[in-house]
Amino acid sequence: MRVLAISGSLRAGSHNTALLRAVAELAPAGVEVELFTGLDRLPPYNEDHDTDVPPAEVSRLRAEIAGADALLISTPEYNGTVPGQLKHAIDWASRPYGQNSSLWGKRVAVIGASTTDYGALWAQDHVRKALGIGGARVLELELPIGKAHERFDGDGVLDHSETTERLSEILAALTEHPEAVATAA
Numbered sequence: 001m002r003v004l005a006i007s008g009s010l011r012a013g014s015h016n017t018a019l020l021r022a023v024a025e026l027a028p029a030g031v032e033v034e035l036f037t038g039l040d041r042l043p044p045y046n047e048d049h050d051t052d053v054p055p056a057e058v059s060r061l062r063a064e065i066a067g068a069d070a071l072l073i074s075t076p077e078y079n080g081t082v083p084g085q086l087k088h089a090i091d092w093a094s095r096p097y098g099q100n101s102s103l104w105g106k107r108v109a110v111i112g113a114s115t116t117d118y119g120a121l122w123a124q125d126h127v128r129k130a131l132g133i134g135g136a137r138v139l140e141l142e143l144p145i146g147k148a149h150e151r152f153d154g155d156g157v158l159d160h161s162e163t164t165e166r167l168s169e170i171l172a173a174l175t176e177h178p179e180a181v182a183t184a185a
Contacts, residue, residue: 001175003027004068006036008075008086008112008123013156015113015148016074016120019167022158023072026168031175033072036064044084045091058092065093065102070174071136075112077123087130094134101135109139109174111167113151119144141170 005020017035024033042057049055054062065071075086082090093103110127112120121144128138143166145151151160158164 001031001069002067003031003033003070003072003171003175004036004064005033005072005074006039006086006089008039008073008083008127010040010083010085014076015115015145015152016076018152018156018158019074019111019113019145019148019163020072022164023167023171026164026171031171033171034068036061039085039089042085042088042092045088045095050092050095054092061089061092062102065106068106070107071109072171072174073108073110073127073131075110075120075123075127077112077114077116077118077120080122082123082126082130086127090127090130090134094130098135103131104135106136107139107174108136109141109170111143111145111170113145113148115147115149117146119146119148139170139174141173143167143170 007014007017007020009016020035027033043055076083094101108131110124112124114120132138151163153159
């Protein structure tokens with residue numbers, strides 16, 4: 001099983017990207033977690049450019065999502081909501097709307113981290129809503145990771161046993177238990 005992991009943060013030292021790397025390390029035999037790169041090269045969604053030949057990065061994003069068995073998205077929270085670049089990715093992936101989109105019926109889990117107490121909880125909710133409207137089958141579990149900077153060592157490696165355990169549970173639910181997934185919106 002192939003899980004495509006997308007970080008909503010563009011920052012080199014991102015806690016959300018570090019979380020996804022930790023998930024990749026936790027993946028059991030038979031599960032490959034691949035980190036999507038290039039979110040910063042994805043253009044803003046523009047329906048005028050959403051043609052039979054979309055921008056190259058859009059085609060790559062859609063192909064990567066279509067080729068994955070499931071998605072794992074980790075989002076920071078900017079001003080109480082989804083970072084713009086992640087929202088653009090969701091908008092591009094949800095088009096053309098319906099069964100021909102790369103998101104349609106795709107199993108997705110959403111997690112998030114921030115340095116605040118709330119762990120990007122609102123952003124995670126907004127991401128889940130957008131994904132569900134876009135036709136994805138969104139996992140009903142949550143993982144808000146507050147004070148993320150306290151859960152990593154100096155090299156950006158996850159050093160928090162409870163978080164590691166929850167990440168393992170979410171990965172297992174995403175890859176082993178499709179009945180724990182909500183239906184598409």
